[in-house]
Amino acid sequence: MSAGRVSRVTVTPVAFRDPPLLNVVGVHQPYVLRAIVQVHTDAGLVGLGETYADQAHLDRLEAVAAALPGTDAFDLNGLRRVVESALGASTGGAGASFGGMLEVSSAVDTVAAPFEVALLDLQGKAAGRPVSDLLGGAVRERVPYSAYLFYKWAGHPGHDEDSWGEGVTPEQMVAQARRMVEEYGFTAIKLKGGVFEPGHEIETVEALASAFPGHALRIDPNGAWTVQTSIDVADRLAGVLEYLEDPTPGIDGMAEVARHTDLPLATNMCVISFDHLKPAVAADAVQVVLSDHHLWGGLRRSALLGGICETFGMGLSMHSNSHLGISLAAMTHLAAATPNLTYACDTHYPWKSEEVIRPGALEFRDGGVAVPTAPGLGVELDEDALDALHEQYLRCGQRGREDTAYMRTVVPGFTPNTARW
Ligand SMILES: O=C([O-])C(=O)C[C@H](O)[C@@H](O)C(=O)[O-]
Numbered sequence: 350m351s352a353g354r355v356s357r358v359t360v361t362p363v364a365f366r367d368p369p370l371l372n373v374v375g376v377h378q379p380y381v382l383r384a385i386v387q388v389h390t391d392a393g394l395v396g397l398g399e400t401y402a403d404q405a406h407l408d409r410l411e412a413v414a415a416a417l418p419g420t421d422a423f424d425l426n427g428l429r430r431v432v433e434s435a436l437g438a439s440t441g442g443a444g445a446s447f448g449g450m451l452e453v454s455s456a457v458d459t460v461a462a463p464f465e466v467a468l469l470d471l472q473g474k475a476a477g478r479p480v481s482d483l484l485g486g487a488v489r490e491r492v493p494y495s496a497y498l499f500y501k502w503a504g505h506p507g508h509d510e511d512s513w514g515e516g517v518t519p520e521q522m523v524a525q526a527r528r529m530v531e532e533y534g535f536t537a538i539k540l541k542g543g544v545f546e547p548g549h550e551i552e553t554v555e556a557l558a559s560a561f562p563g564h565a566l567r568i569d570p571n572g573a574w575t576v577q578t579s580i581d582v583a584d585r586l587a588g589v590l591e592y593l594e595d596p597t598p599g600i601d602g603m604a605e606v607a608r609h610t611d612l613p614l615a616t617n618m619c620v621i622s623f624d625h626l627k628p629a630v631a632a633d634a635v636q637v638v639l640s641d642h643h644l645w646g647g648l649r650r651s652a653l654l655g656g657i658c659e660t661f662g663m664g665l666s667m668h669s670n671s672h673l674g675i676s677l678a679a680m681t682h683l684a685a686a687t688p689n690l691t692y693a694c695d696t697h698y699p700w701k702s703e704e705v706i707r708p709g710a711l712e713f714r715d716g717g718v719a720v721p722t723a724p725g726l727g728v729e730l731d732e733d734a735l736d737a738l739h740e741q742y743l744r745c746g747q748r749g750r751e752d753t754a755y756m757r758t759v760v761p762g763f764t765p766n767t768a769r770w
């Protein structure tokens with residue numbers, strides 16, 4: 350069956366509820382914004398993609414959506430040309446910022462990604478093969494994910510406590526981990542740090558290590574520490590962590606830490622596009638790169654990143670931001686088809702309570718998600734759920750990710766903890 354040519358593209362912003370999760374720049378707002386991309390073809394097929402929905406990003410997605418009709422669903426190079434020219438015309442191709450934490454140097458990769466995923470979904474549907482086959486074939490049937498722990502408030506200000514309750518003390522964090530491990534079977538645990546002074550976060554990691562012996566542990570303070578603090582923490586947690594993620598900002602700072610520890614350093618902050626790879630490799634700044642198809646230009650360019658990491662002897666893991674099932678499907682196909690992605694991938698999935706896809710296609714068991722075998726991504730959009738979450742987007746009033754501004758409504762004068770300790 351032919352996949353056809355793109356006939357129509359819709360970009361639908363949605364909002365789904367999110368708990369008050371704390372991080373280095375502030376706290377998650379009551380809703381996460383995502384954009385659901387549907388690419389229709391003249392062969393009667395629809396391909397799905399998912400990405401951020403901050404207003405500036407939405408404007409860029411809309412510019413591409415208007416320019417894409419006529420493109421052959423197999424022409425991924427053509428997609429890239431369409432994105433480059435649409436962005437050149439609409440924005441000058443400048444970078445983008447998401448939530449004050451991720452600064453992307455090129456908007457092209459970030460904007461192209463959901464369309465590339467949608468075209469791969471179309472190609473798979475036309476060929477009757479799962480997306481993992483289009484990426485070279487699954488080397489694993491199940492993709493392992495990690496339990497992603499967050500310090501958190503009991504509930505959003507002015508609202509009841511949520512089902513997770515407060516997460517501040519080491520005991521509360523062990524309880525949070527226990528719930529995730531029991532419900533999902535995770536065997537790797539990641540603690541989002543950068544919220545409290547490092548001594549408290551180290552105590553939390555140590556409590557997790559004794560409560561979950563044999564689980565792989567990571568902490569990610571998103572650059573909250575100085576070089577010296579990072580070296581001290583690496584000394585203290587050597588033998589406890591599988592890797593230390595973004596302890597300090599920048600390639601130079603990470604390289605300085607790396608010179609003083611054998612603990613692998615991981616990043617999704619100082620290497621987030623292809624032009625960061627050469628200086629990071631030259632400085633031996635990071636030993637593990639967290640890929641993310643939303644930021645690296647889609648699934649095929651993420652596979653390219655995997656090859657580059659292999660060439661330079663760097664490990665590969667996967668980053669996540671709050672997301673829905675279309676992204677989880679894309680992440681799972683990519684991870685399944687990337688042989689050197691040997692670490693459990695991050696996911697925010699357990700934190701979400703609303704969805705746009707029909708149930709059943711993606712289930713966590715034994716800490717992992719079975720790779721869908723149906724054609725394409727293997728997930729189906731629930732149109733009613735999409736409408737409901739779009740209505741929620743229209744009502745919620747949020748138009749971007751503003752962790753710092755939201756924190757300041759509760760803690761006036763709050764400034765991000767970047768390199769604070
Ligand atoms: O690994 C990471 O750096 C992340 O997952 C970044 C996210 O923005 C996380 O900090 C969050 O959701 O607050």
Ligand SMILES: [Mg+2]
Binds near residue numbers: 668
């Ligand atoms: Mg990180």
